[in-house]
Each structure stands twice: as C-alpha cells, then as structure tokens.
Amino acid sequence: MKGWEKITLTALALCALLLAGVLVLRASAASGTVHLMAVNDKVLVDLTAENMPTVIGGALYVPYTMLSNRVHGYNLGVNAMYSSSRHTVMVSDGVRGVVFDPQTSTAQDLGGEAMPVRAMVRNSMVFLPIDWLCEYFGTISCSRIRTQYGIVVRVTNGAAVLDDANFVSAADSLLSDSLQRYLSTVDPLSPAVPSAAQPDPSAAPDWAELYLAFRWGEQAGETARLLEERGERALFLFTCGQLREQDGLVRELVGAGHTVGLAVTGDDAADCRAQAEEGGLLLAAIARYPLLVVSADGLDGEGRETLAQEGYVVWAAGSRGEGYSSGAALVRDLDPQQVNLVELSCGPGGAAFARGMLRAMDESGCRAYQFTAASLGPAA
Numbered sequence: 001m002k003g004w005e006k007i008t009l010t011a012l013a014l015c016a017l018l019l020a021g022v023l024v025l026r027a028s029a030a031s032g033t034v035h036l037m038a039v040n041d042k043v044l045v046d047l048t049a050e051n052m053p054t055v056i057g058g059a060l061y062v063p064y065t066m067l068s069n070r071v072h073g074y075n076l077g078v079n080a081m082y083s084s085s086r087h088t089v090m091v092s093d094g095v096r097g098v099v100f101d102p103q104t105s106t107a108q109d110l111g112g113e114a115m116p117v118r119a120m121v122r123n124s125m126v127f128l129p130i131d132w133l134c135e136y137f138g139t140i141s142c143s144r145i146r147t148q149y150g151i152v153v154r155v156t157n158g159a160a161v162l163d164d165a166n167f168v169s170a171a172d173s174l175l176s177d178s179l180q181r182y183l184s185t186v187d188p189l190s191p192a193v194p195s196a197a198q199p200d201p202s203a204a205p206d207w208a209e210l211y212l213a214f215r216w217g218e219q220a221g222e223t224a225r226l227l228e229e230r231g232e233r234a235l236f237l238f239t240c241g242q243l244r245e246q247d248g249l250v251r252e253l254v255g256a257g258h259t260v261g262l263a264v265t266g267d268d269a270a271d272c273r274a275q276a277e278e279g280g281l282l283l284a285a286i287a288r289y290p291l292l293v294v295s296a297d298g299l300d301g302e303g304r305e306t307l308a309q310e311g312y313v314v315w316a317a318g319s320r321g322e323g324y325s326s327g328a329a330l331v332r333d334l335d336p337q338q339v340n341l342v343e344l345s346c347g348p349g350g351a352a353f354a355r356g357m358l359r360a361m362d363e364s365g366c367r368a369y370q371f372t373a374a375s376l377g378p379a380a
Helices: 003-031 130-137 164-170 172-183 220-229 240-245 247-256 269-287 301-309 327-332 350-364
Strands: 035-039 042-044 054-056 059-063 079-083 088-092 097-101 106-109 120-122 125-129 141-147 150-156 209-215 235-238 259-263 293-295 313-315 339-345
Touching (some): 035 172, 042 172, 220 247, 240 259, 240 269, 247 259, 259 269
Parallel strands (some): 035 150
Antiparallel strands (some): 054 059, 088 097
16 A cells, blocks of 8 residues: 555544544533433434433433424323423323423322422423333333443333344434434533423424313213224213213223313302212212312302312313314314313214314324313312
C-alpha cells in the first residue's frame, strides 16, 4: 500500500473515532445516559431531550405517551390518556386504572383510593413510574438493554415476538437513527430538570376529551360488548328499581370493568339522598360494588352540591344522543377545547347509535375516558 493511502486511511479512522467521541460527549453532556425507547418490536424514533426516559430517586420514569395507543398507534392493553382540562393522566387496562395528578404530586385508583406513587413533569411532558405500573397491572413488563447507542427502555406485553437480544440485533439501524434524532434536539448547557410543575396546556393533545354514560335499556348488554371489543369502558346508570331487575347485567358490567352509577329521580335533595343510600345498599348486595357516581337531572345546583357533600360524584351530561341524527354527527360536534360529557340511551336503536359513534371515533382518532370517582373529582 502506498504511503499516501496509509495516511488517508489513518486520517479517516481518526475522524471516525473523533466523530464517535463527539457523539458520546454530546450525549453525556446532555443527560449522562441516553435512554432510547421501544414498545414490543417497535423502536420509538421520536426521542427528544424533552421526552427521554429518566431515572429519578432510583426509579425509572417514562413519558406517558409511551403507553398511549393514540400517540403511537399500538395497543399494549394498558393505555395512558392525558386530560387537558384537569392536567391529569389516567392509565388503565379497561378494568383497573390509576389517575396521576402532577399538580398535587398524588395518584389514586379509579375508586379514589390513594396510591403510593406520583408522576413528574419535565418540559411540559408528564412522566410515569414504569416499573410500578408494570407491577400494578401485571400484563406489561419493562426491560433495560445496554447497547452501543445507549440503554434501550423496552415495554412489552404478550404480543412481543422477539426477545431482547434478537430485538436489538434486528433494530440496530433504527436505534442509531433514534439516537441521532435525540442528539439533534440536545442543548448540553441546558439539561432538563424533572419537577412536579403543571403541564403546559399548549402541549396537550388536540382531540376531544370525551366521557360516555349510558342509561339502562334493553340494548345495554349489547352496547357494553361493543365498547369492550374496542377496549372502551363507560358509565352505566340504573335506577334503584332497575338495579333489582337487572342484577345479572349489573354483575357483568362490574366484572368487565365498567362504572355502574345510580340515576336518582325527583327534585327533592333529601329524597335523592335517600335513593342514593338505597342504591348503595343494593349495589353492595348485588356486586359488592361501592356506589360513588350518581346522576340527578331533577336537582338544581344546590341539590347536586348536597349530594357531592355526601361523597358522591355527580354526573351531569353536557349533550345527549337524542339530540343528534346519528352517532357520527355527535362525534363531529365534540369540542376539543373542553370536556365532553355525553349521555346515550340503551333503548331501541341505542346499540346501532353507539356503533356509529364508535366507528366515527375510530376514524377521528378519538377515545373515551372512563367516568369514575377519580377521573373528574368531587363534582362534574
């Protein structure tokens, strides 16, 4: 080999080593350790300085979007949704769930019981303790895989095909691309510091925040199955008399993870409170289920406040299905700037209306939050 060729090759090798060193130094200066993200057999290439997983107090935190089937288009069976109105994140598998409130550094389950964890916020992104969530739900797991590009944080469920070693081998180029994208967003002099601050509303998703409630009717069971096939859960409302007559259905709804509430009638607060007490005893006897949510259309604001002071969460619909020609028309009318509380009937034609609504929701990328005692606080 000629002398000039040796010099050229040596120079190229030195350049390559220098470039690799620069990349490592940039990554190290930015965060100490780079944590890349993957879900099942997919590398998430949208890694930035704002959403990179981080270790806080010895616990690994990941951005809530990593668990969002709306953001990345996959379904882990455990889904995270951000409420732009309450600045909370609900993580649910359709049966159980946890609501994280970064503003108060608290978390509670769907029944309102406090949980021993909290979310963090960094640059308007909410971060969640992934190992705790894996243990809580039991259907997902998280592994850390050391690679030449950084530590890969991989969240999987039973749908994952490749084990960690084969996944890293197959995804080599994508992991490299993810690192390059991340480095392009890093300012080494301004590392992001996690905090418990309030998320920036401007960073919130742009789809409508929707809660669904269904009044009991002959098609309630069919409607519930439509929701479950799509991975949705909702609030189902019964009167005291309907609870007695539909005890089998009530148990099915509770077992499937839906919220069951009581529809109280009349315009007298004392009478509605008595109905709520009776409904609570019925639900406990039928399904060992606590009554936490009530609907009281006949009460004024003062009457609803009376129920709220008794510890009930009061459902108050903002719109009803009978005001629309089809479920698709209702979806088109949802307001992405506010909480949408929609109530539908399960009477004749109710399942067809719900089917059309769910189809339109799929087309628009909209999902329903489950109305629970923890999801909207002391009163709607």
